[in-house]
Amino acid sequence: MFGLFKKNHQPDPFLSSLKTDIHSHLIPGIDDGVKSLEESIKVARGFEDLGYGRIITTPHIYPGVYDNNPTIIRKGFEEVREFYKQEGLDIEISVAAEYFVDEHLLESLKSNQELMTFGNNLILLETGFYEPPMIFDEVIFLLRSRQITPVFAHPERYVYIQNKPELAKSYLEKGMLFQLNFLSLSGYYSGKAKNIAIDFLKSGYYSLIGSDCHKPLQLELLKAPLPKKVIELLSQHSFMNSGLE
Numbered sequence: 001m002f003g004l005f006k007k008n009h010q011p012d013p014f015l016s017s018l019k020t021d022i023h024s025h026l027i028p029g030i031d032d033g034v035k036s037l038e039e040s041i042k043v044a045r046g047f048e049d050l051g052y053g054r055i056i057t058t059p060h061i062y063p064g065v066y067d068n069n070p071t072i073i074r075k076g077f078e079e080v081r082e083f084y085k086q087e088g089l090d091i092e093i094s095v096a097a098e099y100f101v102d103e104h105l106l107e108s109l110k111s112n113q114e115l116m117t118f119g120n121n122l123i124l125l126e127t128g129f130y131e132p133p134m135i136f137d138e139v140i141f142l143l144r145s146r147q148i149t150p151v152f153a154h155p156e157r158y159v160y161i162q163n164k165p166e167l168a169k170s171y172l173e174k175g176m177l178f179q180l181n182f183l184s185l186s187g188y189y190s191g192k193a194k195n196i197a198i199d200f201l202k203s204g205y206y207s208l209i210g211s212d213c214h215k216p217l218q219l220e221l222l223k224a225p226l227p228k229k230v231i232e233l234l235s236q237h238s239f240m241n242s243g244l245e
């Protein structure tokens with residue numbers, strides 16, 4: 001894995017064309033992301049080096065695992081933002097969340113609670129790896145009836161999608177957007193995730209790209225060169241990242 005990148009390697013300009021990263025875990029202590037403010041700023045500096053101008057960080061909201069809510073997230077975010085400012089970092093940072101699709105999210109929707117969105121009312125969603133949530137359709141429907149567009153984080157990583165890729169089309173038809181994890185393309189998660197990512201990319205399924213960066217190592221891996229064919233494939237599609245509000 002470490003052999004993938006060489007010293008002084010120039011990252012592909014494709015990444016800088018995205019301008020905004022929309023998926024990361026850069027608030028220490030509230031999920032499985034960075035462990036400290038120092039790690040957080042190391043990642044943020046890495047994004048700057050890659051040519052990004054903005055990071056939208058998205059801590060997990062996963063009741064029972066990461067018991068976060070907008071108040072906890074905003075408090076942590078302010079500490080991160082203040083630290084970046086003190087350290088003189090130029091990159092812009094804002095905050096949303098990655099919501100686990102479960103009964104709590106359904107309840108939040110039914111009781112009209114505040115949801116942490118980004119861009120033009122987009123919400124990042126994740127699910128368990130092995131089974132699609134029974135309430136998925138209901139959640140998608142309720143979000144859309146609130147004019148919120150669900151963004152499915154890294155569909156290529158779910159075992160239930162890998163086993164039945166045709167499910168993807170039905171989710172897109174229901175009004176979800178797909179977000180590719182950039183590291184899926186290099187096989188970081190698994191060969192299966194990589195193959196599905198390439199297939200979905202060829203089919204034009206992805207609207208957004210994210211790093212899903214949890215630690216400085218993953219940021220380093222983003223700099224690893226991808227095969228020319230993959231970069232060409234990426235360049236044939238346009239992504240919403242650069243035009244986000």
Ligand SMILES: [Fe+2]
Nearest residue numbers: 023024098212
């Ligand atoms: Fe994530």
